[in-house]
Structures are given as C-alpha cells and as structure tokens.
Amino acid sequence: MPSFDEVLKEAGEFGRFQKRVFFLLCQTGITFSSLFASVVFLGRAPENYWCRIPGAAELSEQCGWTLEEEQNFTVLPLHLGNGSSSGECERLDIVWDTSVSCASPVARYGNSSTGNLPLTACHDNWVYKRPHSSIVSEYNLVCGNAWMLDLSQAILNLGFLTGAFILGYAADRYGRILIYLLSCLGVGICGIIVAFAPNFTVFLIFRFLQGMFGKGTWMTCYVIVTEIVGSDQRIVGIVIQIFFTLGIMILPGIAYLVPTWQGIQLAISLPNFLFLLYYWMVPESPRWLLTRKKGDKALKIMHNIAKHNGKYLSPHYSEITITNEEVSNPSFLDLVRTPQMRRNTLILMYAWFASALIYQGLVMRLGIVGGNLYLDFFISGAVELPAALLILVTIDRIGRRLPFAISNIVAGIACFITAFLPEDIPWLKTTVATLGRLGITMAFEIVYLVNTELYPTTLRNFGVSLCSSLCDLGGIIAPFLLFRLAAVWLELPLIIFSILAVVCGLLVLLLPETKGMSLPETVEDVEQFS
Numbered sequence: 001m002p003s004f005d006e007v008l009k010e011a012g013e014f015g016r017f018q019k020r021v022f023f024l025l026c027q028t029g030i031t032f033s034s035l036f037a038s039v040v041f042l043g044r045a046p047e048n049y050w051c052r053i054p055g056a057a058e059l060s061e062q063c064g065w066t067l068e069e070e071q072n073f074t075v076l077p078l079h080l081g082n083g084s085s086s087g088e089c090e091r092l093d094i095v096w097d098t099s100v101s102c103a104s105p106v107a108r109y110g111n112s113s114t115g116n117l118p119l120t121a122c123h124d125n126w127v128y129k130r131p132h133s134s135i136v137s138e139y140n141l142v143c144g145n146a147w148m149l150d151l152s153q154a155i156l157n158l159g160f161l162t163g164a165f166i167l168g169y170a171a172d173r174y175g176r177i178l179i180y181l182l183s184c185l186g187v188g189i190c191g192i193i194v195a196f197a198p199n200f201t202v203f204l205i206f207r208f209l210q211g212m213f214g215k216g217t218w219m220t221c222y223v224i225v226t227e228i229v230g231s232d233q234r235i236v237g238i239v240i241q242i243f244f245t246l247g248i249m250i251l252p253g254i255a256y257l258v259p260t261w262q263g264i265q266l267a268i269s270l271p272n273f274l275f276l277l278y279y280w281m282v283p284e285s286p287r288w289l290l291t292r293k294k295g296d297k298a299l300k301i302m303h304n305i306a307k308h309n310g311k312y313l314s315p316h317y318s319e320i321t322i323t324n325e326e327v328s329n330p331s332f333l334d335l336v337r338t339p340q341m342r343r344n345t346l347i348l349m350y351a352w353f354a355s356a357l358i359y360q361g362l363v364m365r366l367g368i369v370g371g372n373l374y375l376d377f378f379i380s381g382a383v384e385l386p387a388a389l390l391i392l393v394t395i396d397r398i399g400r401r402l403p404f405a406i407s408n409i410v411a412g413i414a415c416f417i418t419a420f421l422p423e424d425i426p427w428l429k430t431t432v433a434t435l436g437r438l439g440i441t442m443a444f445e446i447v448y449l450v451n452t453e454l455y456p457t458t459l460r461n462f463g464v465s466l467c468s469s470l471c472d473l474g475g476i477i478a479p480f481l482l483f484r485l486a487a488v489w490l491e492l493p494l495i496i497f498s499i500l501a502v503v504c505g506l507l508v509l510l511l512p513e514t515k516g517m518s519l520p521e522t523v524e525d526v527e528q529f530s
Contacts, residue, residue: 011311025225033245046133050071158472183220225240227285345463354408357497362436387438400450410435411440419491450511
C-alpha cells in the first residue's frame with residue numbers, strides 16, 4: 001500500500017485545489033489579527049472628558065448651557081482652587097442646585113476662598129465629548145478604573161490560552177474542519193454580543209469567549225493548510241503570516257472609517273460568518289482521517305484533489321497506508337514521553353513564550369510616540385512584511401533552524417544596543433529598535449512552521465495548540481513586565497528582552513532540521529529525526 005505522501009505527490013502537492021483552499025483559509029489571518037490588535041482602537045483614550053458636579057445636569061438643562069459651557073463652569077473652579085487639576089479625575093465636593101446663577105455659577109467661589117475649595121475623587125459621573133467612541137468612554141475606564149482596559153486585553157489573551165488547550169484537543173479528536181467551523185460561528189456570535197454588551201462584566205465574559213474561539217479558527221486553519229500540501233510547499237504556512245500582517249494594516253483603515261467602537265467590533269466579527277460557507281469548499285484533512293482509521297474517506301478526498309488538480313490517481317491506489325500508531329485522546333504526557341519529543345516540546349514552548357513577550361513588548365515600547373494613530377499603526381504593521389519576505393527567500397535554501405536562530409539572536413543584540421544608545425540621536429535608536437522588531441517577527445513566524453513540522457499527525461494540532469499557549473501567557477505578562485521594569489529604568493525591559501532572545505536563538509539550534517522532510521505520522525517518526 002502506498003503512503004499518504006506518495007499518493008499526495010501523484011494527486012498534486014500544491015495544485016489548483018490546494019491553492020484555492022489555501023487562499024480561502026488565509027482570510028482567517030486577517031480577521032484573527034484584527035481581533036488580536038483591536039484593543040488599540042476599541043480602547044482609545046477619550047479626547048475630552050471631565051467629571052460632572054452633582055446637580056450640574058439639571059442646572060445645565062435649566063440654563064440652556066452647551067456641553068462646552070458646562071465644562072468651563074465645572075473645570076474653572078478647579079483651576080482657581082488647584083492649578084494642577086484638570087477636572088478629569090476629581091471635582092468640587094459640592095452640589096449645584098437651582099439657586100446657582102446661570103450666568104456665573106462660580107461667583108460664590110471668589111478669590112478669597114479659592115485655596116480652600118473642597119475636592120473629591122470622581123467615581124461614576126464623567127461626561128465625554130464623544131461618549132460611544134471607545135470602550136473607555138462607554139464603561140468609564142478612566143482615572144482609577146484605567147487598569148480595567150489592561151484587564152480587557154488580558155482577558156482576551158486568557159481566551160486565546162483556553163482555546164489553545166480546549167479547541168486544540170477537540171481538533172485532534174473530532175476533526176480539523178468541524179472545530180474550525182464551530183470556532184468561526186463562536187467568534188461571530190460572541191463578537192455581536194460584545195458590541196452590544198450592557199455592562200463591562202458581560203463585555204469581559206464574551207470577549208474571553210471570542211478570544212477562545214478566535215484561537216480555534218487560527219490554529220486549525222494553519223494545521224489544515226500544512227497537512228494538505230507536500231513537504232516542499234509547507235512554506236505556505238509562512239505566507240499565512242503575511243495575511244496576519246495585512247489584517248494589522250487594514251485595521252486602522254476600518255477604525256478611521258467607522259466612528260464608534262461598536263461599529264469596529266462588528267466589522268471585525270461579522271466576516272467570520274462568511275467562513276461558514278467553507279463547509280462546502282474545504283474538506284477534512286485526509287491526514288487526520290487516516291489517523292482515525294478512516295482510510296476510505298481519506299482516499300475519496302485524495303481522488304477529489306487529483307481531479308481538481310487535473311491529475312489522475314493510479315488504479316492501484318485503492319487503499320492508503322494507515323498509521324499503525326494507536327490513536328488515543330492526546331495529553332501533555334504524549335508530548336514529553338520520549339526523548340526527542342520532550343526536547344522539541346520544551347524548546348518550542350520557550351520559543352513561543354519568548355517570541356510573544358518580546359514581540360508585544362517591542363510593539364508597545366517602540367509604539368510611535370504622538371503623531372497620527374492610524375498612520376503610525378499602519379506603518380508599524382508594514383514593518384512586518386519584510387520579515388515574511390526574508391523567510392520566503394531563505395527558508396527553502398538554507399533550512400529552518402539557522403534563520404530561526406539568527407533572527408532571535410539579531411533581535412536580542414538589537415534590543416541590547418538600543419538600550420544604551422543616547423536619546424539625542426532618536427533616528428538611530430528607532431532604526432535599531434525596528435531591526436529588533438524585524439528579527440523577532442521573523443522568529444515568531446518561523447516558530448509556527450517548525451512547530452507544525454516537529455509533531456506527528458496524531459498529536460499535531462494538540463502539540464501546536466499547547467506550545468502556542470505559551471505565546472498567550474507571554475502576551476499576558478508583556479505589558480506588566482514592560483511597565484514595571486521601565487519604572488525602575490526605562491531601558492531595563494530591553495535588557496531582559498535581549499537575554500530572552502539570545503537564549504532562544506541558542507536553544508533552537510538543538511532542534512532537528514525539517515527542510516524537505518515529510519511530515520511525521522507517528523511518534524516513532526519524530527524519534528528518528530536526526
């Protein structure tokens with residue numbers, strides 16, 4: 001009986017059928033990256049807001065004030081009593097009633113008493129110039145509640161982490177395409193609920209669920225694409241990352257055209273319902289079917305692939321070799337039970353963690369201070385395109401391992417140099433930091449491909465999901481690590497990033513080279529990698 005790779009070679013390793021499936025599933029990268037980075041625009045800081053004095057709403061209506069007039073009457077006494085107060089997080093500890101003069105409500109607070117004006121912290125009575133522009137103004141995530149915005153992103157990453165475990169396991173047990181479609185449905189439904197959440201608690205619950213299902217769409221589409229192409233074409237996994245970057249670049253355009261956060265949320269969520277049409281366009285992974293002892297279904301799909309590719313399978317291809325590895329429900333122990341699997345798993349987990357932590361840390365630090373948020377965000381995404389192009393040029397010529405190691409080491413060295421460059425030459429500091437961003441982006445994209453190629457079919461989706469869950473852990477830690485260490489010394493986070501990156505670059509040299517190798521079908525195949 002022929003092996004799966006032999007049948008795939010005759011049916012076409014990257015023909016018209018695979019190209020169509022590849023293009024369709026790549027669209028998932030655009031929607032997932034939009035969800036991943038959406039907090040930048042969903043959580044924009046309000047342009048203009050202040051704390052309303054109790055009774056001011058009624059007085060404003062009685063006096064016919066505009067919002068600008070009310071703001072002036074509210075904030076002016078604060079400036080009289082405390083020149084450093086802006087009126088955003090504190091207010092006068094008084095109540096305005098109908099006896100207050102409409103023309104001069106602050107008259108009773110003359111210059112003689114400005115130094116003794118009673119002040120109190122504002123809790124829940126803010127007024128915003130654009131009340132529905134972001135979740136910050138929608139749920140009052142300002143002043144003492146500002147940390148809740150960070151919580152919303154941490155909750156999303158926690159959803160990613162949960163999805164990696166639950167849906168990664170489910171995809172190995174129940175099938176890739178089934179979990180992909182259910183995840184797309186979940187992202188769409190939860191996205192709608194998030195957009196119309198009546199309070200912040202409901203917002204957090206369904207943002208968590210949207211993150212969980214979002215991770216399911218991203219991981220399963222990646223695995224499906226990798227499993228239906230030949231070993232020489234598995235570089236398509238890198239091209240998917242380009243679509244992730246395209247999503248990053250498209251997002252500021254959506255945010256610029258859509259004035260409310262609810263509109264942005266719907267714009268990045270509703271396209272997931274279109275992916276449900278893939279039920280009739282994308283087949284189940286034949287590799288997965290073989291591991292579940294469903295050789296007849298796998299062979300039928302292979303005949304369909306051959307037909308669409310203009311090929312014809314030989315008559316003796318009536319049956320495909322089925323892995324004789326006993327299929328069971330995957331667990332973490334399966335990933336560390338044998339020496340090579342254990343080494344690969346531990347190194348890949350660290351690589352995912354370090355790449356995510358450094359990547360998000362550099363994005364937040366490099367930022368682009370001031371300027372146009374939409375243009376700056378677009379440029380920061382465009383920086384990632386050369387990373388994918390460099391990988392495409394090098395990975396099939398010199399292999400996976402060396403570019404993986406060099407990109408990490410370059411990122412580490414760039415971070416270290418940036419930390420000690422003087423502030424009076426900002427162009428040089430920005431250039432070197434951008435080089436670090438380019439290096440860690442390359443490492444981040446290569447780890448996806450290498451992770452997929454180092455696990456057997458029976459454990460691939462679970463293995464990729466489990467290892468990539470460390471990426472989500474890094475994403476949760478990154479902002480706290482960055483800001484806490486920066487409070488000690490502004491450049492200290494860069495020193496930590498450089499150490500993590502260089503260690504990662506050295507560790508990945510211990511991984512086997514997978515260039516031109518067939519995807520392993522069993523744990524025994526992995527153990528035989530040199």
